Amino acid sequence: MKKDKKVKISKIKAQYLTKKFELLPVKNSGNKVKSLIGVNDKNQTDFWALRNISFTVYEGECVGIIGLNGAGKSTLSNIISGQIAQTTGQVEINGDVSIIAANAGMENNLSGRENIRLKALMVGMTNKEIKAKMDDIIEFSELGPFIDQPVKTYSSGMKAKLGFSIMVHQDTDIMIIDEGLSVGDKTFVDKSKAKMFEFRDKGKTILLVSHDMRTTKEWCDKVIWLNYGEVKAYGTAEEVIPEYEQFAKWFKKLSKKEQDQYKNTQRQAQLDYSVDVLKNDIISQNNTRSRQMGKVLTVGLNNSKDNHKLSLLSKCFVALASITFIWIMLVSLSDVTVSDSIKSPFDFVTNHLFKAKPVTKNQGRGKKSNSNQSSMTNKKKASSSHSKKKSSTESSKENKAVTDSTYSIQDGDSLSSIADNKGISVESIQALNPDIDFNLIYPGQVIKIPASTDSSTAKDNEGVGQ
Ligand SMILES: Nc1ncnc2c1ncn2[C@@H]1O[C@H](COP(=O)(O)OP(=O)(O)OP(=O)(O)O)[C@@H](O)[C@H]1O
Structure with a gap:
């Protein structure tokens, strides 16, 4: 009796699988801002x-997965x-799965x-x-003393040996080999x-991803041919491999321009695809069971949210934070x-953008200097109720450089105005500066100022450099 007369046990059953990747937008400043606030045009x-x-793999089958580069294997x-x-x-998996892939799965900083x-x-x-199997795994890997070196020092062939040795000793029901042996x-x-x-x-059930048709023929009972993300054929190795080889021959014979044209058309179809297209495909494939299919789809779709995209609330928050930041910068x-x-x-x-704040040496030094800082409202009041002369005296006060x-x-100072501003008497200034003729003072000339009894004036002078 032939084996395949037995009831077949399904080990992998895939139904209506899709995988969508978000391609990174072309780098330019407009796109950066869009992606920051999450308003990228999704379909692009x-x-x-x-x-x-959709396909099913049964217990004991070895199934090859073939296709051009980028097919989705x-x-x-x-x-x-x-x-x-x-x-x-x-995707229903009946059993444990282990995978060996040419570039995957190893912790490079750890030893073999x-x-x-x-x-x-x-x-x-x-x-x-693990202890019982360790020596066997190391022996199978042929890595000898290198087993205690970090994996980052291994060649790709050494990594493949290690990966394969681990896999064959894990003894799982389903084994996937993704180009894992091509470098050994x-x-x-x-x-x-x-x-x-x-x-x-x-x-055991084996999936072999390979570009090597000879090995695929030798190992596999069945073959899935993927083309630009779709199953082009699924059948026995005898049927599918010649079909694929014929396609590969046809493709090779095309001129570079024709090849590019073919690739671009297929890639565009991958960009234009959507869940709606999938639903229509399913309904047209199987009208009678479409309701059941809808359910299967929904199960998958519930998990297919783009987690990295911002919710509406987060977008509002990011937008608000950005506006606040820009506003503060402008202020x-x-x-x-x-x-x-x-x-x-x-x-x-x-009226106020890009106008520098008046810088006074007294700024930020206590109550008086703070109250001197002009707010927009205070400024308005000041400009309407004070004479020009008064304003200029105030500004002269603000710019005093005293110890x-x-x-x-300062320009425009007189003995009496200095005495007034400092809240001290003319005589006390004269007494402290007997050598100075106050009728002949000039801007920049330094005079001595007696200590004031006015606390605010004293504060004005406190700690200010010359
Ligand atoms: N993380 C990702 N983000 C965006 N696109 C991706 C990502 N991973 C794969 N892709 C794209 O998905 C498509 C399928 O890639 P995949 O690696 O499955 O192809 P493959 O058939 O294994 O190719 P190869 O034979 O060259 O190994 C490719 O166009 C690839 O650029």
Whole structure:
């Protein structure tokens, strides 16, 4: 009796799988701002690496996955091994899965031995089991003393050997080999093939992702041919491989321009794809069961939210924070305070933007100097109720450069105005500066100032440099 007369046990069942990746937008400042506040045009960046994939793999089968570069082979094997999630659809796995991929799965800073331990723990092996198998794994890997070196120092062939050795000793029901052996040397590949045949004969299920048609023919009962994210054919190796080879021959014969044209058309279809297209495909594929299909789709779609995209609330928050930040920046480039700018935004924008705040040496030094800082409102009042002369005297006050006991004469100063401003008598200034003729004082001339009894004036002078 032939084996295939038995009831077949499904090990992998994929239904209506899709995988959408978000392509990074072309780098320019406009796109950066858009992506910051999450308003990128969605359809321009969605790329459907897998479109409506359905197939079943049964116990004991070895199934090859073939296709041109970028067809979606690794994406599919990563979904099956649980490393990434599908966008829509379902994948039912009946058993444990292990995967060996040319570039995946190793912790580069750990040694080979530590990686063996880590991987074994990840598939649920106990410490005792790991200890029992460690020597066999190391021997199978042929890495000798290099097993205790960090994996980052390994060649790609050495990594493949380590990965394959770990996998064959994990003894899982389903094994996925994604180009894992393409970089190994011939003796190791032959040894590995023998091991794989052994597994297949034991009834394990194997998925082989490969560009090598000879190995695929030799190993696999069935083959899935992926083309730009779609299943182009799924059948026996005898049927599908010649079809694929014919296609590859046809493609090679095309001129460079025709090849590019073909690729661009296919890639555009991957960009234009959507869940609506998928739904229509499913309905047209199977009208009678469309309701059930809708349910399967919904299950997948519930998990297919673009998590990295901002919610509406977050977008509002980011926008508000950005506006606040920009506003504060503008206020810092004006001569008013934030609260004044909010009270009269129009006046702020038209009259105060890019006007530097008046800088006084007394700024920020206690009550008096703070109260001297002109707010927009105070300024308005001042300009309407004070004479020009008074304003200029005030500004002269603000610009005084004095110390505790000295004062530098400003343009327009007179003995009496200095005495008035300081709240001290003319006589006391004269007494302290007997050598100075106050009828002939000039800007920049330094005179001595007696200590004042007026606390505010004293504060004015406190600690100010010459
Ligand atoms: N993280 C990602 N973000 C965006 N696009 C991706 C991502 N991963 C894969 N892709 C794209 O998905 C498509 C399928 O990639 P995948 O690696 O599955 O192809 P493949 O058939 O394994 O290719 P190869 O034979 O070259 O290994 C490619 O166009 C690839 O650029």
